[in-house]
Amino acid sequence: MKTVLIIAGSDPGAGAGLQQDLKAATLLGTYGLTVVTALTVQNSQGVRAVQPVAPELTAAQLEAVLNDFPVYAIKIGMLATAANVRVVAATLREFLRGGPGKTSKPPVVLDPVLAAGQGELLLEEEGVAVLKDELFPLTYLLTPNVPEAARLTGMRIETPACLEKAARCLQALGPQWVLAKGGHLPGAPVDVLTDGKNAYHLENPRLAAPHHHGSGCLLATALASQLANGLSVPEAVNKARALVLQALRHGLPLGQGVGPVNTSAPFAxxxxxxxxxxxxxxxxxxxxxxxxxxxxxxxxxxxxYAVCYPEGPQDVAAFPGRILKTPAGLLIPAGPAFGASPLLAAVILTAMETFPNLRSAMNIRYFEDIERLAPQLHLRAVGFNRTEAPADAQASEEETLAWGIATVMKNLPAWEPPPDLVYDPGGWGKEPMIYILGETPLQVVEKALAWKNAIAVARRH
Structure with a gap:
């Protein structure tokens, strides 16, 4: 197994720092070795205190690890003090010269952690200059965000073009590659990757991502892990950025402030x-x-039924031949497969945007008595009128259903639980339908069975 040496601070909330780094390294198939440079007192609401590790202890940790384990890549994050920057630079400078029994020049990924997300300083002012003078020349890949790039260059960065200029400026100070992250810029996020000769503008969709703590740590460690596994820089960047995008999209609402990114989402x-x-x-x-x-x-x-943390219809399974009614009873021609029902995928994925646990749905025949019968079964029924859908939501049946489910969810009072049944009275050429929602297929089926029995009783009376 390839190893990644992680040099960073500790986050007791485990959303960033060494704890996030270890999760990322492990999930990507590498073994994380750690050197602790600082203990932070923080949670989802911010950093309360920082206790740097004495440089002598930082040096001793580095010596213990480097003299025993093979190292295939190095990730550097928070260093806290100028003294720690110096001792890390001096130790790595000697190590990277190679020698008998040493792994030859593992790539160094430097995430220049200067401040926390809410502005608390995580590297003293003197340390910034030392970082540039002593660690930049040892760096293979530098990963600053916009505020870090601005502070390191003294430039004002307001556009992707400005970010590229700053990235080139930073690359000239020693790093072989710079990946400047543009998430702080207005508009669609654009990252800039440059080796000093060529520059590549890498776009991503803008996400709401209210829970984004640790995204920078995740990116840098993912890059180091991919490089340790032998990928080129462009390949590592593409894979690491894809992982971070998914981790941001499915961020975890833990704590009372900004929760952590969900590193395990694609793996789960x-x-x-x-x-x-x-x-x-x-x-x-x-x-x-x-x-x-x-x-x-x-x-x-x-x-x-959708997997957890779905990215699209390809992550929702259903029955390709549908569930058929025959004179002999129900017939299901083929087993379940992913991507088999775009219509149900639209229902499920839209419901999950509001209630992530509502991962299953089934469409059944519409009954006029739904609003009267549902409460008798302790089921909540809510409807939508497809004739009220805006023109852009009527381009396809999938879009109409997504609009209808979203409308239902939007109109629910915040304190109410999700509906069990969503009904669509239909329209011109569109059959009326009821959609049963639930957390699992068996839960949906149990609701369907209860509904079947209620209909049978109602018809007898």
Missing amino acids: RELARYGVLQALDAAAARLVKEDLSPLIPEAMSNLG
Whole structure:
């Protein structure tokens, strides 16, 4: 297993610093070695205090690790003091010269941590100059954000063009590559990657991302891990940026302030795929056994289930041949598959934007008595009128359904739980439909069975 030496501060909330770095390194298949440079007192609401580690202790940690373990990449984050910058630079300078039994020149990824997200200084003023003079020449890849690039260059950075100029300026101070992160700029985020000769503007969508603590640490460690595994800088940058984008999109609302990025999101999503298919198979078997034929609409039904942290319809599984009504009962021609139902995917993904646990849905036949019968089963039913959808939401059935579900969720009072049933009375050429929502396919099926029984009783009376 390839190793990554992580030199950084400690974050007791584990959203950034060594704790975030270790999570990222492990998930990317490398083994994290650590040198602690500072103890911070912080939580999701900010940094309260910083206790730097004495430079002698920093040096001793470095010596202990470097003299024993192979090192394939080095990630440097918070150093806190000029003295720590000097001792790290001196130790690495000697180590990077190589020698018998030493790994040859592992790449150094330097995340120039100067301040916390809310402005608290994490590197004393003297340390900034020492960082540039002594660590930049040893750096393979530098990863400043806009405020860091501005402070390191003295430049005013307001556009991607300004960011490129700053990145080139920083690259001239010693780093072989600079990845300048443009998330602080207005508009769509643009990162700039340069080796001094060429510069590449890398765009990303702008995310709301209220929980973004540790995104810089994650990026730098992901880069170091990918480089340790033998990727080129452009390849490592593409993979690391994709990981950070997903970690930001699925940030964790932990604490009372800014929560951490969700480093495990893409890995948890992949692990969940087999379980999703198994859950759908089990629910389908119950549907067939109980024969839900009376609930099947003319367009037939389907049952869908999303993995955790989905990125799109490709992460929602359903039955490719739908759930069919036959004279002999229900028929499900094929097993579940991902991407099989764009319509149910639109329903589920939109519901998950408000209620992330609502990962399953099934469409059934519409019944006029829904508002009267639902409360008797302790089910909450809410409807939408597709004729009220704006023109851009009527371009496709998927967009209309997404608009309808979003409208329902938006109009719910903040204190109310999610609906169990969302009904669509239909429109010209569109069959009316009910969508059953739930956390799992079996929960959806149980609601469907209760609804079937209620309909049967209502018809007898």
